[in-house]
Amino acid sequence: MAKILDGKALSAVVKDEVRSEVVELEAKYGRKPCLCVIIVGENPASQVYVRNKVKAAAYTGMESRLIELPSSVSEETLLGKIAELNSDPSVDAILVQLPLPKHIDEEKVIYAVAPEKDVDGFHPSNVSLLWLGKECIVPCTPAGVMRLIDSTGVDICGKTAVVVGRSNIVGKPVAKLLLDRNATVVIAHSRTADLGAVTRQADILVAAVGKPGLIKGEMVRPGAIVIDVGINRTEDGKLCGDVDFASCSEKASWITPVPGGVGPMTIAMLMKNTIRCFKSRVPGAR
Numbered sequence: 001m002a003k004i005l006d007g008k009a010l011s012a013v014v015k016d017e018v019r020s021e022v023v024e025l026e027a028k029y030g031r032k033p034c035l036c037v038i039i040v041g042e043n044p045a046s047q048v049y050v051r052n053k054v055k056a057a058a059y060t061g062m063e064s065r066l067i068e069l070p071s072s073v074s075e076e077t078l079l080g081k082i083a084e085l086n087s088d089p090s091v092d093a094i095l096v097q098l099p100l101p102k103h104i105d106e107e108k109v110i111y112a113v114a115p116e117k118d119v120d121g122f123h124p125s126n127v128s129l130l131w132l133g134k135e136c137i138v139p140c141t142p143a144g145v146m147r148l149i150d151s152t153g154v155d156i157c158g159k160t161a162v163v164v165g166r167s168n169i170v171g172k173p174v175a176k177l178l179l180d181r182n183a184t185v186v187i188a189h190s191r192t193a194d195l196g197a198v199t200r201q202a203d204i205l206v207a208a209v210g211k212p213g214l215i216k217g218e219m220v221r222p223g224a225i226v227i228d229v230g231i232n233r234t235e236d237g238k239l240c241g242d243v244d245f246a247s248c249s250e251k252a253s254w255i256t257p258v259p260g261g262v263g264p265m266t267i268a269m270l271m272k273n274t275i276r277c278f279k280s281r282v283p284g285a286r
């Protein structure tokens with residue numbers, strides 16, 4: 001039976017690390033890191049995420065600002081707001097909650113955030129630095145996945161890691177971070193011919209797909225570490241992951257639950273990234 005990788009408990013540890021750092025930074029530089037979150041419209045899931053992000057920021061003692069814009073807001077107005085925050089010296093980190101309403105070009109918005117304030121690590125400058133193996137802002141969910149894997153104490157070097165999903169925000173960056181730690185990495189996706197044959201090779205299996213229960217116990221190698229990034233809502237309104245927890249926990253050595261696994265770690269790593277943005281902007285703080 002697998003041990004549970006408790007993302008809620010680990011996220012509390014990370015947030016406490018940030019909380020101590022905020023105190024030190026304020027004492028040293030005379031101001032707290034400031035995270036600015038923009039939400040457009042009333043998407044209920046986005047509202048929950050944003051609320052949790054602002055709550056976490058308050059817990060760590062950093063400053064946070066929430067900018068709520070109506071779903072009818074024009075792309076021009078949103079870009080203007082981002083430009084304003086880019087040039088505001090009191091703002092260290094900017095997050096625009098995705099998805100955006102259809103009339104707004106998400107790519108334009110991502111590109112508009114100043115790379116040094118791009119707390120999500122989605123700007124092409126940060127993405128290219130990540131792929132070049134240079135210091136950069138690492139996207140929050142992939143960073144949280146790595147911290148969860150590290151908390152098992154298992155050495156990633158030389159292990160076979162299979163990442164299911166190849167999105168720019170989760171699958172690809174997770175694969176790159178595992179590669180940086182000398183794992184042998186396979187990326188599986190919607191066109192993978194025999195998914196089970198691929199996932200059964202994994203010492204470390206990361207599922208980031210968005211399909212409830214896609215990964216079944218028979219697809220898991222005995223003793224594997226299984227990380228479930230998926231957040232899906234069932235018909236009865238409950239949250240579930242991409243991993244069939246009951247059957248996979250019979251096979252895995254470690255497994256993340258949903259909820260309470262990767263989700264809370266994403267928010268905790270957002271706090272870490274805000275500190276990183278602050279340090280990159282304050283002379284001498286790095």
Ligand code: NAD
Pocket residue numbers: 141164165166167168169170171188189190191192195208209210211214229230231232262263266
């Ligand atoms: P996405 O839709 O951008 O990408 C999904 C990927 O899954 C694609 O690359 C696709 O090739 C692959 N895929 C689709 N069907 C497949 C199949 N049958 N077999 C194998 N691969 C398949 O999604 P995303 O943005 O990467 O998000 C993935 C999931 O993770 C979603 O459930 C999302 O809600 C969740 N998510 C969670 C967090 C968190 O903080 N826990 C953060 C981001 C995303």
